[in-house]
Amino acid sequence: MRKKDLTKEVRIQDATAAIILKEGAAAVSTVKVAKRVGISQSNVYLYFKNKDDLLLSVYQREQARIQAAGDLNQLTDKTIALPVRLRLYMRGIFDYAVDHPESLTLIQQIKFLMGQDDGNPLLATVQGTQNIVETLMQEAVDAGVIRNVPVNVHMSLVFSMIHTHTLNLKRGLYQPTDYSFETFYDLLWSGIKGPAAD
């Protein structure tokens, strides 16, 4: 009995990611993916039941990686002060994104392709994983540690700032060392911190 080729599943995901980064999520097709991996088109369906399933898996893999980079346990550790935890969260994403500058682009592309149906139950599931951060943020809002605006506004600020930075890096506009995490953190924290921040 031949082993389920785990390598291939990953290679398919990698090919998909590569296409997304090069041509956009809308340009992903099973033909292109298969051609890139060097397998037959129908083979894709051995590892993913759908194109949606494939895209979703790439999305989930990317989110899992980001979360693995940060230390989730710390984020829920109530013995750590909220501002510290928020900083840890941002630091985690930032470091990962700078190391993997395609990561956030990937996430955003897939989200914008699939999320439009508004109520796509699959993406909802994934979002659920992110609830840890959302919960953390909501806590911080309630405690007055960060400003009283909708939490997804806070989150989108973090995301778009870091994403834009990594895009700039990828385009070679400047060097990673030109702007430190502190620079961005400072900017953001000055903006979002609430009356009870310190």
Place this chain on the structure above:
Amino acid sequence: MRKKDLTKEVRIQDATAAIILKEGAAAVSTVKVAKRVGISQSNVYLYFKNKDDLLLSVYQREQARIQAAGDLNQLTDKTIALPVRLRLYMRGIFDYAVDHPESLTLIQQIKFLMGQDDGNPLLATVQGTQNIVETLMQEAVDAGVIRNVPVNVHMSLVFSMIHTHTLNLKRGLYQPTDYSFETFYDLLWSGIKGPAAD
């Protein structure tokens, strides 16, 4: 191309926009557009030479509207203090976006569909129009009025904050009156303002 019946040109754009908002930019097709307008498919090509051309025109129209909402003359008026001009700019976008909550979604969808080729010459053209704001921001950075981070980081913060807000409104998460412009402006300004801000 692009002849007499201006009404129809607009109706085609409107239909395109509607499809983007409902199903995402990737779902736009000349068939759907034509059906929605009630014309024949080939008629679309009388007004737009391409599907890309069509999408681009919707993109440009939307950006033009936003800019028309703000007072561009003021933004370049050197007799007005930089912080004031920046506020005017944000206010302009904010007011327009709250009034037209689909606007930023439209822009983002098209950008993410077409912009991925990275070097799409058409979108580059459009970006040019936005140089007014970019120039303003760069000026502010140079003067130390806002922090020394890449200007597109500043801009993406403005964009994503307001966009997230309008999405929340459209989803009915809260009422427009629940969060004033001041709230968001305060947050953002606290974040981005530089040493020479006041």
Place this chain on the structure above:
Amino acid sequence: MRKKDLTKEVRIQDATAAIILKEGAAAVSTVKVAKRVGISQSNVYLYFKNKDDLLLSVYQREQARIQAAGDLNQLTDKTIALPVRLRLYMRGIFDYAVDHPESLTLIQQIKFLMGQDDGNPLLATVQGTQNIVETLMQEAVDAGVIRNVPVNVHMSLVFSMIHTHTLNLKRGLYQPTDYSFETFYDLLWSGIKGPAAD
């Protein structure tokens, strides 16, 4: 403005019918149909919105032809005695089927391919057209002119007898003149006629 090529619609139907007769309804594919007509595959969708739509149209066309062959007005003419009307009905189908020995095969093949979903609303519509005959038969049952068995049993007897006969003819088992309508009518009528038949 080019005229909607009515010829082609018919040619597509004809090709479909030919395939059904040669290989069975399950073997119909848009590729085969198009190839047979000498057009591109996608062209089929200009004339029929579906493969189902195409099959259905062939089905309906065949039924319409059969009904046009018989004189429907007579069947509902209450001044004509029931036995006479029943005979007219059988005669109509018989003559048409002998002249067009593929007709009943066509109908049966499509019915067996599409009708399995049991509740296919499209076929139901078509069956509706046949209600005229069903009504006639029910009348005859109620009047004791034909035996008290479910009307569709009566109808299937007529159909299968004639169908088998035409199949035999097509296979060249014997000549049309070898068995007259009278022969079959006699057989059937002796079977189905009720106590109040004469």
Place this chain on the structure above:
Amino acid sequence: MRKKDLTKEVRIQDATAAIILKEGAAAVSTVKVAKRVGISQSNVYLYFKNKDDLLLSVYQREQARIQAAGDLNQLTDKTIALPVRLRLYMRGIFDYAVDHPESLTLIQQIKFLMGQDDGNPLLATVQGTQNIVETLMQEAVDAGVIRNVPVNVHMSLVFSMIHTHTLNLKRGLYQPTDYSFETFYDLLWSGIKGPAAD
């Protein structure tokens, strides 16, 4: 092929039959069958060399069952009068079909799917098995016991009458007790019996 595990061979046939009854013979696929049985797709090919082989075996099994229900020995027993033997034949099928209302549908579906090629050598083989009945009928025709029409016309009358009845039962249109065998036998016999019947 066709090795040890007889249970599995049967289970595959059962699954096939179930699919035919639910979705029609054209919808049968080895994937679906395997899924239904809970085995791997390729396993099917251990028991049947073909999809055609599989379908054929289901067909043959069904015909064998029907024939086993009737007493074949009696049908060829020349000491029994022809009319009696014909009645026995009809009674056998009727009883079996009422008990197994899917039986005739199964046979018909497969016949219509495979038999269209007209000359399918496999089905021809099967028909051979039925020669016993055909011979009986031919004998009856020659003796003037039943009318002088092609024997397959006689046979199709029997088949379609009973089939329609069982379909009605399955659809719940009436109860099995509502129409006795006698009712149908009487109808049919009155129709087909020849000058030398009694």
Place this chain on the structure above:
DNA sequence: TATGAATGAGTGTTCATTCAT
């Protein structure tokens, strides 16, 4: 200006079948 017709290339997906294990 407007349209219906036409097409070729493309889409995602399913399938029957084979083969190494």
Place this chain on the structure above:
DNA sequence: AATGAATGAACACTCATTCAT
């Protein structure tokens, strides 16, 4: 005996685009 992997061919259907009218 049984399976997972693999594939090539087929499928229905959609699309952007062109062209004659």
